[in-house]
Amino acid sequence: DQQVKQNSPSLSVQEGRISILNCDYTNSMFDYFLWYKKYPAEGPTFLISISSIKDKNEDGRFTVFLNKSAKHLSLHIVPSQPGDSAVYFCAASARGGTSYGKLTFGQGTILTVHP
Amino acid sequence: DAGITQSPRHKVTETGTPVTLRCHQTENHRYMYWYRQDPGHGLRLIHYSYGVKDTDKGEVSDGYSVSRSKTEDFLLTLESATSSQTSVYFCAISARGGSTDTQYFGPGTRLTVL
Numbered sequence: 294d295q296q297v298k299q300n301s302p303s304l305s306v307q308e309g310r311i312s313i314l315n316c317d318y319t320n321s322m323f324d325y326f327l328w329y330k331k332y333p334a335e336g337p338t339f340l341i342s343i344s345s346i347k348d349k350n351e352d353g354r355f356t357v358f359l360n361k362s363a364k365h366l367s368l369h370i371v372p373s374q375p376g377d378s379a380v381y382f383c384a385a386s387a388r389g390g391t392s393y394g395k396l397t398f399g400q401g402t403i404l405t406v407h408p
Numbered sequence: 409d410a411g412i413t414q415s416p417r418h419k420v421t422e423t424g425t426p427v428t429l430r431c432h433q434t435e436n437h438r439y440m441y442w443y444r445q446d447p448g449h450g451l452r453l454i455h456y457s458y459g460v461k462d463t464d465k466g467e468v469s470d471g472y473s474v475s476r477s478k479t480e481d482f483l484l485t486l487e488s489a490t491s492s493q494t495s496v497y498f499c500a501i502s503a504r505g506g507s508t509d510t511q512y513f514g515p516g517t518r519l520t521v522l
Contacts, residue, residue, distance in 0.1 A: 327510065334516075336514050337498070339510050339511075339512065344508060384451075386508070394506055395466065398451040399450050400448055
């Protein structure tokens with residue numbers, strides 16, 4: 294049972310345009326959401342996060358939107374750059390005293406930004 | 409960058425042999441995690457630790473054990489490796505372990521079981 298889903302395995306975008314990566318979740322206990330970026334042969338790198346009390350969080354070129362009623366979040370990258378080409382993972386964690394911050398990840402989306 | 413190292417970075421082993429992967433951190437963080445990454449599954453939690461000698465199972469713990477005798481080291485052991493354990497293994501750390509605490513990842517270990 295995949296509680297966090299990224300339904301687009303890949304996305305191709307032209308440099309300078311917007312990249313939109315999507316993520317859906319099913320567990321209503323999730324209260325914190327993160328995006329990680331991963332280059333080949335490296336570990337995932339934290340990109341941006343959002344708490345369930347917010348519907349938007351922005352950091353430079355990266356903005357994450359959360360729609361709790363639809364259990365959907367998205368990552369917008371504007372403008373996209375060739376260096377943004379990587380695998381992007383959506384992750385979620387649930388509230389609860391013994392959760393210890395366990396993350397549930399989506400399958401990842403490969404973003405390719407063409408010059 | 410968080411001070412996390414993993415060793416070895418690459419390993420090829422044979423079915424039935426024991427394998428131990430090491431995660432070492434210099435951040436003095438209390439919480440440590442082991443994940444595996446496989447195509448189509450993203451990263452899945454194997455085991456985690458919430459302090460020295462305090463560990464618990466994640467969602468894919470069968471065939472794996474862990475130990476944490478020091479704050480800085482978290483070991484993952486495959487008692488008898490199988491081909492289904494061929495994967496990339498990532499260690500992660502976090503300071504507080506709460507649901508809003510960011511986890512930082514090591515560079516990974518690529519394990520091949522023949």
